[in-house]
Amino acid sequence: xxxxxxxxxxxxxxxxxxxxxxxxxxxxxxxxxxxxxxxxxxxxxxxxxxxxxxxxxxxxxxxxxxxxxxxxxxxxxxxxxxxxxxxxxxxxxxxxxxxxxxxxxxxxxxxxxxxxxxxxxxxxxxxxxxxxxxxxxxxxxxxxxxxxxxxxxxxxxxxxxxxxxxxxxxxxxxxxxxxxxxxxxxxxxxxxxxxxxxxxxxxxxxxxxxxxxxxxxxxxxxxxxxxxxxxxxxxxxxxxxxxxxxx
Numbered sequence: 001x002x003x004x005x006x007x008x009x010x011x012x013x014x015x016x017x018x019x020x021x022x023x024x025x026x027x028x029x030x031x032x033x034x035x036x037x038x039x040x041x042x043x044x045x046x047x048x049x050x051x052x053x054x055x056x057x058x059x060x061x062x063x064x065x066x067x068x069x070x071x072x073x074x075x076x077x078x079x080x081x082x083x084x085x086x087x088x089x090x091x092x093x094x095x096x097x098x099x100x101x102x103x104x105x106x107x108x109x110x111x112x113x114x115x116x117x118x119x120x121x122x123x124x125x126x127x128x129x130x131x132x133x134x135x136x137x138x139x140x141x142x143x144x145x146x147x148x149x150x151x152x153x154x155x156x157x158x159x160x161x162x163x164x165x166x167x168x169x170x171x172x173x174x175x176x177x178x179x180x181x182x183x184x185x186x187x188x189x190x191x192x193x194x195x196x197x198x199x200x201x202x203x204x205x206x207x208x209x210x211x212x213x214x215x216x217x218x219x220x221x222x223x224x225x226x227x228x229x230x231x232x233x234x235x236x237x238x239x240x241x242x243x244x245x246x247x
Contacts, residue, residue, distance in 0.1 A: 003226070004052065004205050004222065004225055004226065004229065005113055005147070005229055006053055006106040006218075008229045009052065009053055009054060009225065010054065010181070010182035010183035010205075010225070010228055011054075011055050011056060011182055011187070012055070012056035012057075012058065012178060012179045012180065012181045012182050012183075013049065013054050013057050013058070013093070013180060013181065013182065013183050013184075013198060014034075014057075014058040014060070014183070014184045014185075014196075014204070015045070015057070015058070015059050015060065015184070015185045015186070015187075016060045016184065016185070016186040016187070016193070016196055017038060017041070017042070017059060017061070017187060017193075017213040017241060018062065018186060018187050018188035018211045018212075018213055019034075019038075019187050019188030019189075019212030019215075020034035020035045020037065020038035020191055020213055020214060021034050021035075022034070022188065022212055022214070023037060023212040023213070023214040023215065024037075025036075028071070028163075028244070029064065031086055032072075032073065032076040032080075035076065035080055035213060036213050037055075037072075037214035038081065038213050039080055039083075040214070041213050041214050041215075041216050042084065043055075043088070044216075044218060045216065045218075045221055046088075046097070047091075047095075047130060048218045048221055048222075049129060049221075050079055050095050050097060050128060050129050051194075052222075052225070054129060054175055055129060055130065056129070056130045056132070056178060056179065056181075057129060057130070057131050057132070058102075058131075058132040058133075058134060058137065058178065059131070059132070059134065060134045060136070060137065060194075060196050061081065061133045061134060061135055062077060062081070062103075062134075063134075063136075063137060063138060063194065063195060064103070064104060064136055064138030064141050065138065065194075065195065067107065067136070069147060070208060071235070075195055078108070078109050078112050080124075081115075081135070082110055082111060082112050082115045082154045083240065084114055085112075085115040085116060085118075085196070086100075087120045088119075089118075089119050089122060089123070089126065091223070092119070092123050092126065093122065093126070093198075095126075095127075095128055096126045096127055096128030096129070097123060097126045097128055097129050097130075097131050097215045098121050098123050098124060098125070098127070098129070098130045098131070099119045099123045099131050099132075099133070100120060100124030100130060100131070100177065100178075101116050101120060101132065101133045101134075101135055102131040102132060102133075102135030102137060102142075102174035102175055102178075103133070103134055103135045103136040103138075103141075103142075103174060104136040104138075104141060104145075105135060105136060107136045108135060108136055109197070111129055114146070115133055116135075126204075128207075130178070132175075132178060134196070135195075137174070137196070138195045139193075139195045139197055139199070140195060140198060141200030142173050142174050142175070142177075142197075142198070142199070143173070143198060143199055144173070145172075145173035146173050147172075149171070149172050150164060150168075150172055150175075151192060169180060169190050169199075170199070173199060174198070175197070175200055176188045178200075180202065180203070180204065181197065181200060181204045182204060182205065182228070182233075183195075183206075183207060183224070183225075184196075184204045184205070184206045184207070185199060185207045185209070185221075185224050186196075186206070186207070186208050186209070187209055187211050187212060187213045187216050188209075188210070188211070188213060189208070189210035190208075191208050193206075203233070203235050203236075205228055205231055205233065207224045207228065209224065214246045240246075
């Protein structure tokens, strides 16, 4: 396994899968073909994550900003998503993968919502790995909906301002059932987080690669994990403090 240390794997890995459109344009293909190839990469990396022993994998599959893309592209993405959910269900069940989805899911087409609910329900007992799809997700939207819900609870007389600590706030986010990510991988050479997990990424290690998502191989995935294992995570402490804590 290329000397990956099982104990040092990121418990929660998040991926911004970027570059499908550029992959297609470079080959003079339709952008939708890029997304189709991107779906193959999803299959490959989900499988690899499960085999390597990642316990939480979150994929930024469709952002709240993506709704403003051309209608044809959005429709094609929704069809691909539905197709992915239907074709992968059996493999998720066999590999004990639990599926979850976070985001403004009510905006998804009804047939996608139905396929999603079905897969989430059927895989609920999966204990091997949790695969979370961030769909119609935006980090600012996430924080705003949390604030709105906290305010309405406050109005109901259940919450006082001083009770709103980090831990409580996290419970109002769409990602409330997930630990914060330990490693974020972003493909395609862009060096930004594009409104993804703005609260949750506070101490996440970030790995950028110029590789376009459809070209992201299992080998490079392992390289990203090795890079993570060689880093010292300090959470605002000094190296010395971290070493003393480890000792």
